[in-house]
Amino acid sequence: MVNDKKQSSPADRGHAVAVIIFVLGVGTLLPWNFFITASQYFNERLKVSNVTNGTSADMSKDYNYDSWMALLSQLPLLLFTLLNSFLYQWVRVHVRVTFSLIAFFFLFSLTAALVTVDMQPDTFFSVTMATIWFINMSGAVLQGSLFGLVGLFPARYSTLFMSGQGLAGIFAAIAMLCAILSAENNNTSKPDQNSAALGYFITPCVATLGTLLCYLLLPHLEFSRFYLNRSQSKTSQELLSPTDEKVQNNNPKDLEANGMYISKLEESQDRSSVWAVFKKIWLMALCVTCVFAVTLSVFPVLTVRVQTVYKSNSKWEKIFTCVCCFIVFNVMDLAGRSAPSVVQWPSKDSRLFPAAVLSRLVFIPLLMICKIPGSKLPPLLSHDCAFVAIMALFSFSNGYLASLCMAYAPQLVRNKDCETAGSLMTFFLVLGLAIGASFSFLLGKLVWN
Known part of the structure; x- marks a missing residue:
């Protein structure tokens, strides 16, 4: 009776948990994919700023945006992913995930707001590089935390999570294709270009809010609670060998056997x-x-x-x-x-x-x-x-x-x-x-x- 109860798990009704984990995968990489595909926007924005400030094309400053973007994305990803391997011991996963998604939202809201703000090229470049650093810092903590969380579920849910990450790249690629075709079919004015860029950066903001809501819903589903709670305490069936189970079930009054069981139980909690x-x-x-x-x-x-x-x-x-x-x-x-x-x-x-x-x-x-x-x-x-x-x-x-x-x-x-x-x-x-x-x-x- 005890073993059957502990072995059985509730059903994922309507595949709700599967959908949520898939959405979490999408939300994890969708903002960064949109940021990468906006390379042309940032390069043109720096050029426009130079022209606006009266600088000739020959004298315009080469910011080497793409190289700096690569450097300032990989470095925080590597450093903060390593930090997250130890951070979990002091900061709860709920705090890490929630804070990272909120950081995503505000950073992309800032990027969207800057679309309509005229700035000096040096200032705009510095703000953009800082945004890249912090968004990758948050992304590293978010990915590490969610991979650890998803690892508590059956293996197919890890596959669903990574499938969601792959879908994020498709969204970004399609957005790029639409931008190219739009530029090919008509010559848009600057206000129209700003409106398109604003809508482009609002998209990951909305997606991030959706991801946060899905994450907050996850612990309230029976299927997810089963696996999340299982990580907090091991079942006796997982702890004991068949011999130990026999001792526990058939000799409950044997203090020495029970002492062995309790010792194993306490040891497994660490x-x-x-x-x-x-x-x-x-x-x-x-x-x-x-x-x-x-x-x-x-x-x-x-x-x-x-x-x-x-x-x-x-x-x-x-x-x-x-x-x-x-x-x-x-x-x-x-x-x-x-x-x-x-x-x-x-x-x-x-x-x-x-x-x-x-x-x-x-x-x-x-x-x-x-x-x-x-x-x-x-x-x-x-x-x-x-x-x-x-x-x-x-x-x-x-x-x-x-x-x-x-x-x-x-x-x-x-x-x-x-x-x-x-x-x-x-x-x-x-x-x-x-x-x-x-x-x-x-x-x-x-x-x-």
């Missing part, structure tokens, strides 16, 4: 150290680092430089990068993140799993020999179809293997340590991003002059 958890998940941590290091080493630094062979079609030439690079990547990455909910192969104990992760290194030379103007290498794979096929496999494997890593890691530790495992995995995920972004500078020098 969370393992960060190092102890890492020793159990180190292979998954290294695998997720390798997955994202390979991805960021070529995407987008190499992929955005690939050009179409159909130069005669000017419209296709303008949307080629958006469609074949960003949209293909995000759609196939989402498909890869969703696939583990259907099949999970290789298994977490298989030697094929790290082999599959390492096999993604082949995409680096394949993308290097696509049609890249100014490349030192011959364009052996110059056709558009070849590039799309490579991008599809490249992005699908990224989403699939990354999702498996994040889903497998919590399975290797106790329920009490799932949050620690999730935070550590997020740190190594971001470490992979930082390594890949750093390696991309060297790779760029090897490919073109």
Whole structure:
């Protein structure tokens, strides 16, 4: 009777928890994806500011916006993701998640408000860089906290969370495509451009509020309460071996046996150290680092430089990068993140799993020999179809293997340590991003002059 009660869990009615976790995944990366795709807006805003202040085009200051954006995004992501691995011991997850989402909302509200405010270019650049720093700081804490929280649920919910993150990229890519097509079809005035930019930045504000409401609703659902409460106390069935259960059930008056049981129960209430958890998940941590290091080493630094062979079609030439690079990547990455909910192969104990992760290194030379103007290498794979096929496999494997890593890691530790495992995995995920972004500078020098 006791065992059946503790083994059974309530149903996820209407898949409400699944939907909420998916929305949390979307909200986690949707603001940052919108920020990245606004690169053209920020560069043009700095140029407009220079013209407004009477500075000639030849004398305009080069702010090197894109390089600084990359630097000031990866650094806080790495530092604060590491901090979050220890922060959970002092700050409750509810406080971390709520504060991060509120920070997201105010930072994007500030960015939206600045659309209609004339500012000196230096001031605007400084405010933008500070926004990038703090939004990535908040994003690091948010991702680490949510990965740890989602790790308390069954493995398929980790897959749903990462699928939501993949969908965020699709929204951003579609927004970029709409902006390109809009600019192609008509020459808008400055007020219209400001209105479009204002609406663009209000979108992640609304999405962030929706994400916060979903998170606040989560603890009130019976299905989520079951798994969240289970992390607070281990069941006797999980604590005891069959011999111990027999002692407890058949000999309740045996004080010595009960003493052993109580000792085990008290011991299990203490969370393992960060190092102890890492020793159990180190292979998954290294695998997720390798997955994202390979991805960021070529995407987008190499992929955005690939050009179409159909130069005669000017419209296709303008949307080629958006469609074949960003949209293909995000759609196939989402498909890869969703696939583990259907099949999970290789298994977490298989030697094929790290082999599959390492096999993604082949995409680096394949993308290097696509049609890249100014490349030192011959364009052996110059056709558009070849590039799309490579991008599809490249992005699908990224989403699939990354999702498996994040889903497998919590399975290797106790329920009490799932949050620690999730935070550590997020740190190594971001470490992979930082390594890949750093390696991309060297790779760029090897490919073109």
